[in-house]
Amino acid sequence: MSINTDTIQIKGLRDGLLVTLGSGEWQELQELLFTQIDERSTFFRGARLALDVESQELRVADLSRLRDKLSEREVSLWAVISKSPKTVQTAQLLGLATRVSKTRQAKKTRSVVDAGNDDTALWIQRTLRSGMRIEHPDHVVVMGDVNPGAEIVAGGNILIWGRLRGSVHAGASFRTEASENSGAFICALAMDPTKLQIASEIANPSKVKQSKKSGKISLKNGKFLVETWRGK
Amino acid sequence: MSAEIITIASGKGGVGKTTAVASLGIALASRGQKVVCVDGDIGLRNLDVIMGLENRIVYDIVDVVEGRCRLRQAMIRDKRLPGLFLIPAAQTRDKMAVSPSDMMRLGDELRNEVDWVLIDSPAGIERGFKNAVAPADRVLVLTNPEISAVRDADRVIGILEAEEKGSPSLILNRVNPEMVKKQEMLSAEDVIDLLAIDLIGIVPEDKSVLIAANRGTPIALDKESMAGRAFHNIAARLMGEEIPFMDLEEQDGLWKRISKLTGRS
Numbered sequence: 001m002s003i004n005t006d007t008i009q010i011k012g013l014r015d016g017l018l019v020t021l022g023s024g025e026w027q028e029l030q031e032l033l034f035t036q037i038d039e040r041s042t043f044f045r046g047a048r049l050a051l052d053v054e055s056q057e058l059r060v061a062d063l064s065r066l067r068d069k070l071s072e073r074e075v076s077l078w079a080v081i082s083k084s085p086k087t088v089q090t091a092q093l094l095g096l097a098t099r100v101s102k103t104r105q106a107k108k109t110r111s112v113v114d115a116g117n118d119d120t121a122l123w124i125q126r127t128l129r130s131g132m133r134i135e136h137p138d139h140v141v142v143m144g145d146v147n148p149g150a151e152i153v154a155g156g157n158i159l160i161w162g163r164l165r166g167s168v169h170a171g172a173s174f175r176t177e178a179s180e181n182s183g184a185f186i187c188a189l190a191m192d193p194t195k196l197q198i199a200s201e202i203a204n205p206s207k208v209k210q211s212k213k214s215g216k217i218s219l220k221n222g223k224f225l226v227e228t229w230r231g232k
Numbered sequence: 233m234s235a236e237i238i239t240i241a242s243g244k245g246g247v248g249k250t251t252a253v254a255s256l257g258i259a260l261a262s263r264g265q266k267v268v269c270v271d272g273d274i275g276l277r278n279l280d281v282i283m284g285l286e287n288r289i290v291y292d293i294v295d296v297v298e299g300r301c302r303l304r305q306a307m308i309r310d311k312r313l314p315g316l317f318l319i320p321a322a323q324t325r326d327k328m329a330v331s332p333s334d335m336m337r338l339g340d341e342l343r344n345e346v347d348w349v350l351i352d353s354p355a356g357i358e359r360g361f362k363n364a365v366a367p368a369d370r371v372l373v374l375t376n377p378e379i380s381a382v383r384d385a386d387r388v389i390g391i392l393e394a395e396e397k398g399s400p401s402l403i404l405n406r407v408n409p410e411m412v413k414k415q416e417m418l419s420a421e422d423v424i425d426l427l428a429i430d431l432i433g434i435v436p437e438d439k440s441v442l443i444a445a446n447r448g449t450p451i452a453l454d455k456e457s458m459a460g461r462a463f464h465n466i467a468a469r470l471m472g473e474e475i476p477f478m479d480l481e482e483q484d485g486l487w488k489r490i491s492k493l494t495g496r497s
Contacts, residue, residue: 060394093394127428129390130383147386147426 008032016048016078018100026056030066037073050079050100058087063094076174078137095122095134095152121156128152128166137174148194157184164188167195185218187229198224237339237349238470239272239368240403241392243384245355247376248405251441252463253352254282255452259467261316262452266346268307268317270338272364273354274329277321284448285310285318294322297334303341312453317346327359332366339367348470357391365392371400372432377407377418386427401432403466408437409480433466435459436480 007022007029021029037044049070058066058080067077079097082088088098097120121139130149134140139156150166152158158170164186171184182199191210196203196217203224208217216229240249240256250273257269271279274294280286291306296319310316322329342349353364365371371392375385385402392400404420411417420434438459444451452463458478465475 090394129393130386131390145426145428149383149387 008036010036013050013100016050017044018050018052020052021054021056023054026058026062029053029056030069034069034073037070037075041073045074047075049075049077050081050097051077052081053084053087055083056087057084058082058090060090060093063087063090063096067094067096092122092124093132095124095136095140097122097136122154127162130166135174146188146193154184155181158186160186160188162188163190163192165192165194168193169195169197171199172197173199182219182222185216187214187216189214191215191217191226235343235346235349236470237343237351237367237369238372239351239353239364239370240372240374241353241361241365241388241400242355242374242381243357243388244375244381247374247381248435248441249355249374250278250282250352251445251451252372252374252403252405252435253279253350254450255460255463256467256470257283257310257316257318257348257350258313258450258452259464260348260350260470261310261313262464263467263471264315265348265471266315266317267348267350268319268342268346270319270349270351271321272335272351272360274321274360275323275326276354277323279352280308280318280320281448282445283310283318283450285320286448289320292320292322293338294325294329296338297330303338303345315346327354327363330363332362335363335366357388361388365395365397368397371397372403373400373427373429374403374405375423375427376405377412377420377423379418382418382423382426389427389429399429401430402427403433403435404431405435406437407434407480432469433462434477434480435462435466436478 007024009020011018063080070077077096079100080087080091081098081100091098121141122136123141125143127144128142128146128150130147133151135153137155140152140154140158142160142162145162146152146160146164146166148165153169153172155172155174158168168186170186171181173180180199184198186196191208193205196205196208198219201219201222208224208226210226214229216227218225240253242249253269257267260267269279270293271277280289285308288308291301293306295301296303296306306319307317310318339349351364351368354360373385373388375381389400404423407420408417412419424431436458438457440454440457441451441459444454451457451460454460462478465478468475
């Protein structure tokens, strides 16, 4: 099934919608997109959207604003595909996927955790600074610190190869995903979060603080379990 | 002659950006450089007061942008040093009077006139900050060894990195060595550990700064003061010289660690 206007193509995917934007000025394309969505609001409501922006060069502010505006219309933006490396980088900074599998035999080159289907873990190779917010419906891996004021919301586990000093929420439910996951866990080389949540349980930060040892925090019978993390 | 445009930003207010811009302007000018300091804090101007030039303002940056005067007419020459100029902010307007593109045009015009443009960013991360960093070739983030200041600096650095202004350099201002020794204040190490950017200068807390501010004689004019000397060192480093960090009477071990961290001496 596909809907065409001159500059916007909408296709159904196995797990959501793929919208391809043609060439044009970013502002105009956005407006066109919102008009399409508003005209067919029941069709779009609750949809997971992957957006192909071709060679548009988009910055953090652009994508962030787009995601918010789509969110207002109850459309959840989960991936941005582009030929422009800058846009791909920006998308990754915001926790968006940059590839979409169109068939079940998709290449798994980006997959870090094979969850048995095409979901991919998000790999972030940098320190997250104050004010950065990462949202991803699956696992999140950070090679770097998570500074105070940085936030991660993940549908799966969160693994931080660095110091956790910010805010994390693992096992979160995403609008069109399955419900929250209380089996999710959080690992870090040093644990000093300002806020820590698994599914709908919020921990007392002082009780999970572990500055000198690497730790793993999970839920056991609804209570937080802090373990020193050793490989098996 | 193509100027280097440097913006000094912080996120947090009151950490010493204006003092730094004034002092660095003086320090560079005293080394024979031609410098223009630009006050980016439209509506809450302070750079003119700190430099002691408030009584000589005829035109300001908004007059330039709105075409009521030529650029040179708004440049106030500081009589104490040849080659030091100030473009003041407007006091009766606000930050919406100027846009990032206006600032970039201003920067381009100034590039051919001087060796250095030092832009004093206002506090915050909104329009005033965006205006101030728009034309910058380089940004210096200034902070105090104090938790809220460092938190805000981290946010600013994140924004600068995301906006692809490159990695800024750090000026750590108002360091009190006694308090650090007693562990009552964050050490330079703690701050650099979190912010993870290159350190370009450490300026000690100095009572003379307040006195100088009230007199309109920027601290860098006083080469006896530690803070003044620290700013002169930063100016030298901006010009590419390798200057070891001053001994602020901290423990030897700590200084060795900082030197190692920053690869100096």
